[in-house]
Amino acid sequence: MSTASESHLGNLLDSITTRLQRGDAVDPLIEQAEDDQGDVAEIVELIQSLHTSLTPVNPGQEYAENLRANLLDGRPGVAGRVRQMPARLSVAAILALFAGCLLLMLRRIFGSDSAPDVPEEAVATPL
Amino acid sequence: MKNPFSRRINYAELDDKQLVALAKEDQAAFGELYERYLQKIYSYVYYRTGNVHDAEDLTAKVFFRALSHISNYVEKGVPFQAWLYRIAHNLVANWHRDQGRRKIIALDDYVAHSLTSEAPDRLTEELEERSLLLEAVRRLPEDRQQLLLLKFVEQMSNAEIGAIMGRTEGAIKSLYHRTLLALREEMVAIQTGDLKQWSDGKEG
Numbered sequence: 001m002s003t004a005s006e007s008h009l010g011n012l013l014d015s016i017t018t019r020l021q022r023g024d025a026v027d028p029l030i031e032q033a034e035d036d037q038g039d040v041a042e043i044v045e046l047i048q049s050l051h052t053s054l055t056p057v058n059p060g061q062e063y064a065e066n067l068r069a070n071l072l073d074g075r076p077g078v079a080g081r082v083r084q085m086p087a088r089l090s091v092a093a094i095l096a097l098f099a100g101c102l103l104l105m106l107r108r109i110f111g112s113d114s115a116p117d118v119p120e121e122a123v124a125t126p127l
Numbered sequence: 128m129k130n131p132f133s134r135r136i137n138y139a140e141l142d143d144k145q146l147v148a149l150a151k152e153d154q155a156a157f158g159e160l161y162e163r164y165l166q167k168i169y170s171y172v173y174y175r176t177g178n179v180h181d182a183e184d185l186t187a188k189v190f191f192r193a194l195s196h197i198s199n200y201v202e203k204g205v206p207f208q209a210w211l212y213r214i215a216h217n218l219v220a221n222w223h224r225d226q227g228r229r230k231i232i233a234l235d236d237y238v239a240h241s242l243t244s245e246a247p248d249r250l251t252e253e254l255e256e257r258s259l260l261l262e263a264v265r266r267l268p269e270d271r272q273q274l275l276l277l278k279f280v281e282q283m284s285n286a287e288i289g290a291i292m293g294r295t296e297g298a299i300k301s302l303y304h305r306t307l308l309a310l311r312e313e314m315v316a317i318q319t320g321d322l323k324q325w326s327d328g329k330e331g
Contacts, residue, residue: 006304007301009304010300010301010303010304011300013303013304013307014285014300014303014304017278017303021279021282042311043307043308043311046307046310046311046314047307049256049257049260050260050264050275050279050310051279053257053260053261053279054174054264054275054276054279054280055279055280056166056167056170056280056281057166057169057170057173057174057182057280058166058169059165059166059169059182059183059186060183063183064165067161067165067186067187067190068158068161068162070187071154071157071158071161071190071191071194072154072155072157072158072161087225087226088225
């Protein structure tokens, strides 16, 4: 098929799709396409199948309301931000949090004697 | 931050551009954008993932990401709608990469619920035809799936699709033609068991 006739068929198929979506008659365009290109009936049938099969899907009402409330009741917190991350980053964030907690616990158990208290004078700003 | 004048604003009358400008400070404006695009984004993600659970999870991520980045959003030839779809597209692409679920063919619940025939024989036939079609769609490369979903589920014009996919109107028209031909081949291949693997790279 030459580039010009390919482009012409492309335009026709696009017009057929648009008319089908608007609910307009497509028969004249199909006849024109068949006169020009031969067997396009199969492709038009495919367009019709796509038109009837690929229809909008509604989310559940409860889900929609909950998501709206979560979005608008406040900017996402730490848990929300972790949830938004890609799976690998979420796992890394959770592991880092866990490691941090573990480290604090270990320091509390084994390192309390060795950690010297900072004298208050040392951090006080002189007047 | 809540806009003290938000009660006086009729958000439904504002266009996307005005809402986006307000939404940088006013959550109620973002709420209106959410109402406008929830079903569209959910539908898109649902067809791309094939199941309700992941569609809900990813849709939530799309809106959370949009909310957290809206203060930085500047419309430079990419309308808000296109920006939102690009977020959705990227999240879905990451999801496919992370999970390696490209070949899962679900959508069974939706297919079963959306059938209209009451005669059991016809119902089975419709179910098989639609499953075959959706399987063939989901075997296409990402950009072709995206094009079909935007054209049929969202009923967008070629110009709108072009804005989302970063292509010209002419390129979309041409890609649509090639997608239909490829889809027809895929359906035949599924029926005959002669399946080929697509490379995942985008084509021009």
